[in-house]
Amino acid sequence: MTQTPEFQGTHLFDRLCWAKENLDGVQSDYRVVYEDSVDECAKILVPDPNWMACALQGGILPPVQVYWELAKDEAEEGFTKHTRGYLLHNTEPVEAMTEEQAIEYLIMKDCPQHVWRDWDSGNKPKLVICRKEQLPATREWRNAWKISEDLATDETVAA
Amino acid sequence: MALGKIKADTLEHSTVGSVDTNHLVKSIPKAHIKSNVLNTGVTSNESSFLISSITDEGLGIANVNFTNAFVNDGYTAIGTVTGIYVGAALGTHMTGATSSLDNIRIYRVNAYLDAPISYIAIGELA
Numbered sequence: 001m002t003q004t005p006e007f008q009g010t011h012l013f014d015r016l017c018w019a020k021e022n023l024d025g026v027q028s029d030y031r032v033v034y035e036d037s038v039d040e041c042a043k044i045l046v047p048d049p050n051w052m053a054c055a056l057q058g059g060i061l062p063p064v065q066v067y068w069e070l071a072k073d074e075a076e077e078g079f080t081k082h083t084r085g086y087l088l089h090n091t092e093p094v095e096a097m098t099e100e101q102a103i104e105y106l107i108m109k110d111c112p113q114h115v116w117r118d119w120d121s122g123n124k125p126k127l128v129i130c131r132k133e134q135l136p137a138t139r140e141w142r143n144a145w146k147i148s149e150d151l152a153t154d155e156t157v158a159a
Numbered sequence: 160m161a162l163g164k165i166k167a168d169t170l171e172h173s174t175v176g177s178v179d180t181n182h183l184v185k186s187i188p189k190a191h192i193k194s195n196v197l198n199t200g201v202t203s204n205e206s207s208f209l210i211s212s213i214t215d216e217g218l219g220i221a222n223v224n225f226t227n228a229f230v231n232d233g234y235t236a237i238g239t240v241t242g243i244y245v246g247a248a249l250g251t252h253m254t255g256a257t258s259s260l261d262n263i264r265i266y267r268v269n270a271y272l273d274a275p276i277s278y279i280a281i282g283e284l285a
Contacts, residue, residue, distance in 0.1 A: 012227040013189065013284055016209055027204075044215040046196050048204050051211040051226055061226070067259065070228055070285065074257055081230040082258060085285030088227060110212045110224040110260070139273055142218045 004059035012088045015060045016050070023057055025049030030103050031135060033147055034127040036115045042145045044135065047106055055105065058096025062088050064108045103129055124149050188279040189234075190225055193241065195275040197221055197265065209280075219271030220253075220264050227284050228259040234282025236261050240274040247272055258285065 002022050007015050032045035054060040066087045073084060097105060107116050111127065119127040128147055136145065171177035190209035197215060204213060214222040236251035246267045253262040261280065265272045 011284075013209070016226060020208060041217045043217070046204070046213050046215065048192075048207050048210045048212050050207055054226075067228075070259065071257075074231075074259075079231070082228060082285035085228070085230065088285060106212055110214065110222075139218070142273070 002057070004057055007059055008092050009090055012062065015093075016054070019054045019057065019060055020050060023050070023053040026052040026056060026099075028052050028099060028103070029131045029133075030099065030129055031132050032103065032107055032111065032127065032129055033135070034111055034115050034119075035147055036112050036126070041143045042147055045106065045110055047103065051106075052099070052102060055097045055102035056099065059093045061094055061105075062091045063094050064105050066091050067109050068113075185283045186281060188281050189227070189229070189284055190223070190280040191278065192223060193275075193277045195241075197273045198275045216262075217271075219266060219273055220262070221276075222255075223261045223263060223278060223280075225259050225261075225280070228257075229280070230258065230283045230285050232256055232258050234258075234280050236263075236278065236280040238263055238276055238278035240265055240272075241277050242275055244272065244274045247274060249276060249278070251278070 005018065027049045028047045030047065033042050034045070035042050051061075069084060069087055070082060073079060073082060094105075107127070107129075115126050119125055124147060126147070167180055169177050169179055170183075192204055192207040192210050192213065194204045194207070194213055196204065196213045197219065204210065209226050210223060211226045212224045214224065216222060232252070238249040238251055240247045240249055244267065247265060248267070250264045250266065251261055253264050256262045261278075263276070263278065265274050265276065
């Protein structure tokens with residue numbers, strides 16, 4: 001297995017350049033289906049193959065909390081530009097994850113916080129991890145897709 | 160990281176002038192993606208860089224999520240549909256775009272449209 005160089009302190013962009021040259025992409029079969037508004041259709045998060053390869057390799061990606069800090073900065077009134085980008089580059093990178101751990105990380109990075117922090121508080125889950133085969137086979141009526149109210153692990157999760 | 164480096168603040172040509180390399184570093188494309196996530200019945204990214212995920216938000220609408228945020232939401236982004244979709248256009252920096260995600264929409268005449276996309280973003284990274 002390819003050894004990850006010591007990357008703490010290296011700009012994240014340079015780490016991703018290294019990963020692009022040295023790692024094969026991993027196309028995950030997992031998809032994250034979530035609803036962040038009752039008025040909108042279900043949204044489907046598709047992991048990127050190169051990102052997944054970095055997550056499985058370890059030593060490349062920063063801890064997910066770094067992204068939350070940057071999001072907090074950006075939400076401040078009067079924000080003009082990031083001044084704490086060094087958090088991405090100087091924080092100790094996370095170790096290798098399993099595919100399932102990587103999906104959890106990705107949810108906490110790319111799904112709205114109000115969705116994943118509170119995913120199971122309503123009448124039905126607001127967020128479901130599934131396999132791509134469990135999504136509808138065509139995009140017909142895409143804007144009407146919702147998470148199924150009768151979820152079962154072996155069935156289609158959105159319709 | 161064991162990489163060879165050429166360090167220079169300026170590149171100068173013998174006759175046509177010089178350019179500060181900080182402009183070059185800032186203006187190269189940082190993120191790109193060729194994806195058919197929004198294409199009928201297919202969900203994958205064919206080629207990409209600096210992308211952590213793409214969120215299918217509905218007919219013709221997606222979020223492109225960046226692994227390394229830009230310094231702010233002022234980065235330049237350009238996209239197009241891939242293939243023959245006469246009259247289709249791709250809009251960037253739509254609702255909710257930030258330094259770490261871009262909301263893109265594909266439309267033709269007055270309706271959103273599903274289609275494969277190619278997209279790049281240029282700007283200074285955080």
